[in-house]
Structures are given as C-alpha cells and as structure tokens.
Amino acid sequence: EVQLQQSGPELQRPGASVKLSCKASGYTFTEYYMYWVKQRPKQSLELIGRIDPEDGSTDYVEKFKNKATLTADTSSNTAYMQLSSLTSEDTATYFCARALYVMDAWGQGASVTVSS
C-alpha cells in the first residue's frame, strides 16, 4: 500500500523557518515526482513545486521560489520542504503528493500556523 506520512503540526513565529517531512512507503521512491501543495483555510489548492528524488532536480512555481526549498533523501525515502521567512500568509495546510502526471497518492497534510 502506498503511504505518504507527513510530519506533525507546526506553530511558528513570524520570520522563522520550518522544515516539513514526507516519508514514502509502498513504492519505489525514485520512480515518482514528489509535489508539494498549499491549501489555505477554505481555499483551493496551490502547487508550490516538485522534486525528482532520483536526481534531486526541482521545479518551483515562481511565487514560491524564494519561499520554499525542496529536498529528498533516498536513503530514508523522505522528501522535505523548508519554508523560510514565515509570515501570516504562510498559515496553511501543506500536502505532499506523489505524481507522474496526476497526484494519485497524498499525505495527510501538515498544518503550519504562523503567529506571534
């Protein structure tokens, strides 16, 4: 069974950074992209970027290029996303999702709250 297990909820101060994790199991980690998706409360879904775990190459949506950094550790089958210089606009649930062309398996989501 394909599973993506994400790290727990985070409460961070403005200006801080946070690193979220997404541990994959049940498939060959290097055969799928890992996408990261943002969902603000009561809002739609917004792609942040993707990483190819096989070679570590990344593609970011323009607005997140200075906000998010995606990495992957093939020894532990875990993808990471670091968010920097947090503001209230970063308060959201963040999902990881594996994909070739469609996101056919998703993590349970990780809530990030930015508040002083």
Next chain:
Amino acid sequence: DIQMTQSPASLSASLGETISIECLASEGISSYLAWYQQKPGKSPQLLIYGANSLQAGVPSRFSGSGSGTQYSLKISSMQPEDEGDYFCQQSYKFPPTFGGGTKLELK
C-alpha cells in the same frame, strides 16, 4: 500559467440526483484533466484522470468527460458519502493548476 475556472462554487443535491460540475481551461489541455474529492480535514483523493478514466476503487457513479478547454464531472445518483469539495486540475503544462473548487452538499 493555465487558469482553471470551475463552476458552480457550491451545489446542493438530493439523494439519488445526478449532478455535474464544470471546468473550463484558459487554453486547450488535451484531456490532461483530473478530478479530486476532498472531505473536511482530509487530503484530496484522485477520482478521474485523463479526463474520463476512473481511478481504481472509485465508484462507477463518477464519470468524467470533455475535450479541448471544457470538461465535466458527473455523479449519477448522489450518495451521502459524496458530500465534500471537488477540484479539477490540469497537468498539460507545468505548473499543474487547480480549479477554485465546488462544495457539494446533500439536500
């Protein structure tokens, strides 16, 4: 980026009713269109890919159609467990983009 316009924003349906949700792309996406269902507090789940292919395990009352820029999701015979939010998503060009969502409720 390709813009995805989804309608309606909300919908209320009776048990057993057939409903449709529409998605319009700002340019042709050659059927690279997926539909997802999301229940409160949960992650999205893939329903349909390639505009009309049913993901394994999804009930056959769900179906997708369309081509070019216009696509639709149909639920024949609304069930209580179908309540939730529905999103379309194009994967024709990077970045994949999502529609604004449709909130489906049981009347």
